[in-house]
Amino acid sequence: MNPRTNTGFWIGFVVVVTALAVVPLGLPEFWRKFLTEILIWGLLAMSSDILIGYTGMVSFGHSAFFGLGLYGAAAALLVLRSPNLWIALAVGLAAAAVVAMFVAYFATRLRDIYFAITTLVFSQIFYVIIFTWTDVTGGENGLYFTQPPFTIPGIFSIRFSTVSLHWFVLAIVALSYLALRRITQSPFGMVLQSIRENEPRTRAIGYHVERYKIVAVLLSGLFAGLSGTLYAIQHRFAAPDFVFFTVSGEVVIYNVMGGMGTLVGPVVGAAFFLLLREGLSRFWAEYYLIPLGIAFTLMVIFMPQGLLGFLKRRVNQ
């Protein structure tokens, strides 16, 4: 890591964040909200990249973390008389953390496909619970609540506009990205990558692989929960659909399309997928998944490094 690439990174980072902050001012309402949504899904995609891209564990159950963040925030907003943004975030994160702990405990014992299948089953357990426990979760109808105002305790409180909400989400996502980048470049992140490359050897060198995996799942779950709470704040409703497998599957698609193990890639993948869906579903309703699914499968076979990796290679040539 020499200083020059580092300055390059920071310049790029500031340019992208500034662009993302300024662009919505010139966008119509719909696309402004859409951009915010892309950021939220991008955060979810980044969170799963810690597992898929860095540790080599494919999670098919990220909807559980996302959904619990969503429902946790919903609970906080519904129960409190005056909805508070920070309490909603805290409760959402706590709910996701509990689930992540639960999953992480099992993750230490399982590898490869077993991990993938178990995460899938876990997310379905939470889906069934949320779907059938109608008294508390509203069942199929979901929960509706009001948007909390943006507050700095004791100083001021202001209602979100679509622009200020976008800035708020952008700030959280950008900070999360920096945190995740720092984590993946730290010695801890290096150990995760060595688990991906060769688990038995990592163990033989003397690393406690299970502990590293637990922490990786916990971190991933926390950031996924964070994106769930952001989604709750933006959309003001929670539905069992967000805990269903479809969400987890889409997260895997974002990762594969954008490029696993790059952090930025999954966000690009999410943006690409959501834009494509927005464009295609106007003409083809649900059938847009046919060409998209074919493209996805072809990418798994021929372009496993994803869009970003592919472009990088092209540029380097």
Add this chain to the structure above:
Amino acid sequence: MFEQILVQTVNGLVNGMVLALVASGLTLIFGIMDVVNFAHGDLVMLGAFTGAVTVAHTGNFWLGLLVASLVIAAFGALLQITTLRPLIGRDPLTTIIATFGISLVLQKYALWQFGPTAQNIPQPIPGRFELFYLQYPWYRLGAAVMAGAIIGALYLFLKYGKYGIWIRATTQDRVMASAMGIPVPWVHTGVFAIGSAMAAASGVLFAPLAAVTQTMGFDFTLRAFIVVVVGGMGNLGGSILAALFISLLEAYASLVVSPSQAVIVSFVALILTLLFRPTGLFVPTPK
């Protein structure tokens, strides 16, 4: 109460046999190719639709069963050649992701081709018999027997058939089998075709018991995954026992809670299995 338990036992066994047919296809494919087929349930669904269309046109259930199996077997072979063959030698995780993509495509294709309304196949064996307090349709037992017969035929084929022996040889040692002149890539294709045909057959057998919809595939995939892990990945006998075990558990659980909640019991069974016997419940403990 006692009668209810007996009825649920019969229900559990019937569902278990159909599930065993799905799972044995999945476990056969995994055992030989290291491919975890996420699209397996969608092959069940496509088979059910193919069967429903054939039955609607010809009025003959058994013809529908045959046509669905053959069509889906050919389709499976095509799928294997185009998408899975290039992935040989890559991580099994890659195959889950690739077949997940296929599953998306198949599901939406079925929606496009067959529409969102549920389809039905009338029960081919009419009549009911008295089982305590209810009239139990003969067909349910017939479906279980048919599923058992297909699994039995597979077993005999693997044990005595020439190609069956090829398959077993490839499972044991891919390189050695290839050295002995067995065309391993084609064995893979063949196995995938057989697995797909079994999925399609179970779809057709299942169709008269419930409605055929394009979303039924995911449910089958999930349940087949659970069964295959509980029974031990790649272990045919274990999968059958596990399918019966899981279905019985669910049947008994639905005496107490609603059927949609009873699924959790099988999830818990899977988690306990992975915790205490990660190699599967029905295989001897490795030394």
